[in-house]
Amino acid sequence: MTGRDRFSLDGKRALVTGASRGLGRAMAIALAESGADVVCASSKLGGAAETIESICTLGRSAWGVHADLANRAELSAMADEAERVAGQIDILVNNGGSIARFPAVEFPEKEWDRIIHTNLDSVFFLSQRLGRSMIERQAGKIINVASLLSFSGGITVPAYTASKHAAAGLTKALANEWAKHNVQVNAIAPGYFATDNTQRLRDDPQRFGEISARIPAGRWGDPSDLAGAVVFLASPASDYVNGHLLVVDGGWMAR
Numbered sequence: 463m464t465g466r467d468r469f470s471l472d473g474k475r476a477l478v479t480g481a482s483r484g485l486g487r488a489m490a491i492a493l494a495e496s497g498a499d500v501v502c503a504s505s506k507l508g509g510a511a512e513t514i515e516s517i518c519t520l521g522r523s524a525w526g527v528h529a530d531l532a533n534r535a536e537l538s539a540m541a542d543e544a545e546r547v548a549g550q551i552d553i554l555v556n557n558g559g560s561i562a563r564f565p566a567v568e569f570p571e572k573e574w575d576r577i578i579h580t581n582l583d584s585v586f587f588l589s590q591r592l593g594r595s596m597i598e599r600q601a602g603k604i605i606n607v608a609s610l611l612s613f614s615g616g617i618t619v620p621a622y623t624a625s626k627h628a629a630a631g632l633t634k635a636l637a638n639e640w641a642k643h644n645v646q647v648n649a650i651a652p653g654y655f656a657t658d659n660t661q662r663l664r665d666d667p668q669r670f671g672e673i674s675a676r677i678p679a680g681r682w683g684d685p686s687d688l689a690g691a692v693v694f695l696a697s698p699a700s701d702y703v704n705g706h707l708l709v710v711d712g713g714w715m716a717r
Contacts, residue, residue: 470697471553474498475501479531491520492686494517494522527543541588550595554604574621581622589632597640653714678714683711687710
C-alpha cells in the first residue's frame with residue numbers, strides 16, 4: 463500500500479451526523495474528497511441538502527437522512543434508513559450535538575436531559591447499532607466528536623461538559639472491546655472553531671479576547687481545519703490507532 467493509498471476512502475460508505483452545517487458539513491465533504499460516499503444526517507428532513515449537493519459535485523454519491531438524536535426510536539429508524547440507501551456503513555462520524563448555556567444553579571432539568579440524550583446517548587446507541595455490523599465484517603471506523611471540554615470544565619455549560627467528558631470515556635471503552643475485531647474507535651477534540659455553537663462566545667468581546675489570546679495559532683479554527691484529522695481516522699492510515707482523542711485546537715492545550 464502506497465502512502466496515498468493509506469489515506470484513500472475509495473469504496474467506503476460513511477454516515478456523518480450533524481452534517482447540515484459547521485464541523486459536520488466540513489467533515490462530510492472531506493470524506494467525499496478522499497473517495498467516500500456519504501450519508502448526511504441532520505435533525506430535519508432535507509436539512510443537509512447543501513452538503514449533499516456539494517458532495518455530488520465532487521462526483522461522489524450522497525444521501526440525506528434525518529432524526530432527532532435525542533429520540534431513540536428516530537435514531538434507530540435513521541440507522542435503518544442509512545443502511546438501506548448506502549448498503550453498509552464503513553465509517554461512522556458521531557458529530558451531531560447541542561449546547562445550552564445557563565449557570566449551574568439555574569440549569570433547567572429539561573435542557574440537561576436534552577443535551578445528555580443528544581450528545582451522549584446518541585453516540586452510544588448509534589455506535590452500538592452500526593458497530594454490530596462492523597464487528598461481523600471485522601472492519602470499521604467510528605469517530606466521535608469530543609471537545610476541549612472533554613478535558614476542562616468550561617463556564618455555564620455543565621451538561622455539555624458532562625456529555626463531552628463521557629464521550630471521551632465511551633470512546634476508550636468501545637475501543638477496548640472492539641479493537642480485536644479490527645474496528646477502530648477514536649475521537650476528535652476540536653478547539654475553538656467559528657461555528658454556530660460558539661457564536662455567543664465570539665459576540666462577547668471579553669471572552670473572545672481571552673480565548674483568542676491563548677491560541678498559539680493566532681486564530682479560531684475554520685471547519686475545514688478538521689479535514690485532515692477526520693480523513694486520517696477514517697482511513698487505513700489509522701488502523702493501529704485506538705481509543706485516541708486527537709486534539710485539533712491550534713495549540714490551545716499546549717499553552
